[in-house]
Each structure stands twice: as structure tokens, then as C-alpha cells.
Amino acid sequence: MEVGLLGELGIRAAFGLSALGAIIGGAIVGAATIGAWKKAILMKKAPSFLLLAFAGQPFSNTIYGFITMNVLMDAAGRGALNEFQLLFMGTFAGLGIGAACLAQCYCGAAASEMFVETDGKGYGHLLIIIGICETLALLSMVFTIMYA
Numbered sequence: 339m340e341v342g343l344l345g346e347l348g349i350r351a352a353f354g355l356s357a358l359g360a361i362i363g364g365a366i367v368g369a370a371t372i373g374a375w376k377k378a379i380l381m382k383k384a385p386s387f388l389l390l391a392f393a394g395q396p397f398s399n400t401i402y403g404f405i406t407m408n409v410l411m412d413a414a415g416r417g418a419l420n421e422f423q424l425l426f427m428g429t430f431a432g433l434g435i436g437a438a439c440l441a442q443c444y445c446g447a448a449a450s451e452m453f454v455e456t457d458g459k460g461y462g463h464l465l466i467i468i469g470i471c472e473t474l475a476l477l478s479m480v481f482t483i484m485y486a
Contacts, residue, residue, distance in 0.1 A: 341414045345421035348428030349410045352482070355429065356403025356475075359436020360396035363443030368393050370447030374454045381454070388461060389453060392446035395468060399439035402479040406431045413486040427482055434478030442471035 341349070371393040375385040410428050413419045419427065449464035 355432025
């Protein structure tokens with residue numbers, strides 16, 4: 339089945355908006371991680387590479403957007419969704435994944451700061467909070483896939 343322009347926009351929006359959230363979030367958490375390393379050095383502490391877990395978190399969200407885009411392309415090829423369904427599903431899935439990534443990165447930025455100031459205490463708790471935000475991105479992807 340041939341997909342119109344609006345359907346194509348929706349399909350691509352699933353990935354594009356996810357990636358946009360990851361890019362903006364990556365800049366936020368990356369800058370915070372660099373700042374935390376700087377603070378550690380100024381405090382005469384070794385900069386911990388555990389902070390890379392916070393800085394690397396946006397990558398998974400682009401994968402979720404890519405998977406969602408591919409599922410929507412497949413649904414379009416089967417004729418399972420019309421142009422407007424593709425537009426809205428792709429756009430809102432991308433927004434959901436991208437917004438969850440921004441939330442995740444803001445939490446990661448705060449976690450980087452806390453990790454350095456508390457000498458690494460609470461690392462598991464910090465990862466749990468970040469994982470909660472990650473779950474929101476996953477749910478955006480999964481619910482879109484369920485209805486595609």
C-alpha cells in the first residue's frame with residue numbers, strides 16, 4: 339500500500355522526535371557528568387567512570403524510536419493503518435519516547451552531582467530512578483507496537 343505524505347511524516351516522527359529528545363537530553367546529562375568529574379577533581383577525588391552509566395542513557399531511546407519507526411513502516415506496508423493513524427501514532431510515540439528521555443537525562447544530571455558529593459553512596463538508588471524514566475520510554479514504544 340502506498341503511504342501519503344502525512345503517514346510518512348508520522349512514521350519518521352517516531353524516530354526523529356525520539357532522537358531529538360536523546361540529543362537534547364544527552365547534552366544535559368553529558369554536561370552535568372563533565373561538571374561532576376570536574377567537581378571530583380577539584381575535591382581531590384578520583385573522577386568515577388561509573389558516571390558514564392548516567393551519560394550514556396539517551397542511546398537506548400533512539401533505539402526505541404527506531405524500532406517503533408520500523409513497526410509503523412511494516413504496518414503501513416500491510417495496510418493496517420491509514421495515513422492519519424500513522425501520523426498520530428508516530429508523532430505521539432516519538433514525543434513520548436523523547437520526553438521520557440529528557441526526564442531520564444535530567445535525573446541523570448542530578449544523579450551525577452549527588453554521586454560526587456556523597457562519595458558514591460546511593461548509586462543503585464540513582465539507577466532505579468533513571469530506570470523508572472526509561473520504563474516510560476519503553477511503554478511508549480510497546481503500546482504503539484501493540485496497536486500497529
